[in-house]
Amino acid sequence: METSLHTMDSSCNAATNHWGNNSHFHDSPSYAHNHDNLHHGTLSLTSILLIVIPIILVILLASVIILIILLRRQKSAKCNSLSRNSTNIDDSSKFDSHTTINFTGSPEVKNGCISGGSSRRTSQCRFRGVQVFTYKELEMATNNFSKANVVGHGASGVVYRGVLSDGTVAAIKMVHRDGKQGERAFRIEVDLLSRLNSPYLVELLGYCADQDHRLLIFEFIPNGSLQQHLHSPHIYPQPLDWGTRLRIALDCARALEFLHEHITPSIIHRDFKCSNILLDHRFRAKVSDFGLAKMGSDKINGQISTRVLGTTGYLAPEYVSTGKLTTKSDVYSFGVVLLQLITGRVPVDTRRPPGEHVLVSWALPRLTHREKVMEMVDPTLKGQYSQKDVVQIAAIAAVCVQAEPDYRPLMTDVVQSLIPLVKNLSSAPSTSSRFLSTMVSPRSQRSSFSLH
Structure with missing residues (x-):
């Protein structure tokens, strides 16, 4: 019995000594090395994230900017195409195809240009070669609207024969602005004739909406009415x-x-x-x-x-x-x-x-x-x-x-x-x-x- 107890005590002491020696495990050089590697790995991952995330954000922002630019270019090209289509009307001598237009809106005059009034209108001031003239240019063309150049007159306005700066002889109609009807008539003629092209309609060469002046410039028709x-x-x-x-x-x-x-x-x-x-x-x-x-x-x-x-x-x-x-x-x-x-x-x-x-x-x-x-x-x-x-x-x-x-x-x-x-x-x-x-x-x- 004593021998057995002695043996058990010896075994317990051995086990205690074994685990006691292992109590210094955390202080061993091997553990310290592994712990430093883990700490450095964590720091390295954080640094990578701090570098990569801003790069990703920059790339995303650049992509968005590029996409916006492409969409704007595509929209601009589409508008230009619509503008060309709305003004590229057959000269009507054959009348092979039908034309769809919109002209009954009431466009606004801004900076000498007529805008709005049509779903097909662009922000440009030219339609089918129709030019925008200043009042000064038309004064020069008609010799200061000389009475000697009057070729017609009536309730809607006075028409002068004029010579434009490029030498073109034109009929320049000064529209009477008697209330809304005169303004409406002016806008309708500009919006309509700038879109229609037919040898049987008088061609509109341009217009002037300079301040309170309203003038229409037509091709000159020499043999009267x-x-x-x-x-x-x-x-x-x-x-x-x-x-x-x-x-x-x-x-x-x-x-x-x-x-x-x-x-x-x-x-x-x-x-x-x-x-x-x-x-x-x-x-x-x-x-x-x-x-x-x-x-x-x-x-x-x-x-x-x-x-x-x-x-x-x-x-x-x-x-x-x-x-x-x-x-x-x-x-x-x-x-x-x-x-x-x-x-x-x-x-x-x-x-x-x-x-x-x-x-x-x-x-x-x-x-x-x-x-x-x-x-x-x-x-x-x-x-x-x-x-x-x-x-x-x-x-x-x-x-x-x-x-x-x-x-x-x-x-x-x-x-x-x-x-x-x-x-x-x-x-x-x-x-x-x-x-x-x-x-x-x-x-x-x-x-x-x-x-x-």
């Missing part, structure tokens, strides 16, 4: 021959066809009349003065309600009575112009006998009778015309001035009816070739616009 040729023999003593009248009718029909049926939404001129039809050096017609123009309805023959504006004698009866405006309102006005080309009469003339004061009311019952049509023909033509052509033009005029707008034709149909008549002119002897080859008289150089 149809109004002057038909009704002002003191200005143009040589009457228009029948062939020239037919060509003018077709040019005007093409102009309205372009506005009504090749623009989306359609555009209603609202003031189509002889004084707004100008004749170039070849006596080809160009339609002018879009200050009263309105955008039509998206629906076929859709109506829009508006104030009754325009010229007495040319206004469609339903528009006068209800204020409802459609493209057929322009068709009626075109019919009145056809009657003027046939008869040489003005739309309203109180100097004539009772029953003949209003051209449409007097002519309409006669237009379907060949003999009566022949009696209506302008006496200045002196019988130099095709009776068959006159009857056909009278028939077209008759349907255009129908009281019921639904009975009036589309301008495309009118164009197709007029084309064969004009083509036949080349195969028939006419005085038109002699007339068209005459030089423009000096007096006509002073009669580019008539603004009644």
Whole structure:
């Protein structure tokens, strides 16, 4: 028993000595080395994080900046593309494709530029080559707006003949700013004509919105207005021959066809009349003065309600009575112009006998009778015309001035009816070739616009 206890004590002492010797384990050199390595590893990781994190943040920030720059460039390129597309409209001689525009907004004039008013407008001051002029430049072009350079005047403004700095001869219209209507007319013409390009519309070269001045710069049309040729023999003593009248009718029909049926939404001129039809050096017609123009309805023959504006004698009866405006309102006005080309009469003339004061009311019952049509023909033509052509033009005029707008034709149909008549002119002897080859008289150089 004692031996066993002694053995157990010896074992316990040995174990105690063993663990006692191990009590110095933490103070051993090996542990100290491992502990220092762990501490240094922790410091090294912290240092790496302090270096890497700012680098990552810088890279992210640079990436964001680069992305913003790329997006802005892409947006700018898209805007430029839209600007080019909105102004790159076909010259309308073929009318192969339709054009969508927006122009009825009310743009603001800032720093001489017209901005806003259209979802397609950019912040630039140029559209399809339309320039922005200062008032000083136009003063120089017109010799300080000399009375000697006046070529037309009327309710909407005075038109001067001017020579621009590049030598271009231009018609410079100083717009009367009589209230909101004058300002609206100015803005509409700039916004509309800067986007439309057709050989049958007068070209807008530029505009001036310098302080309170409002001026429009057009291409100069040397042979005055149809109004002057038909009704002002003191200005143009040589009457228009029948062939020239037919060509003018077709040019005007093409102009309205372009506005009504090749623009989306359609555009209603609202003031189509002889004084707004100008004749170039070849006596080809160009339609002018879009200050009263309105955008039509998206629906076929859709109506829009508006104030009754325009010229007495040319206004469609339903528009006068209800204020409802459609493209057929322009068709009626075109019919009145056809009657003027046939008869040489003005739309309203109180100097004539009772029953003949209003051209449409007097002519309409006669237009379907060949003999009566022949009696209506302008006496200045002196019988130099095709009776068959006159009857056909009278028939077209008759349907255009129908009281019921639904009975009036589309301008495309009118164009197709007029084309064969004009083509036949080349195969028939006419005085038109002699007339068209005459030089423009000096007096006509002073009669580019008539603004009644």
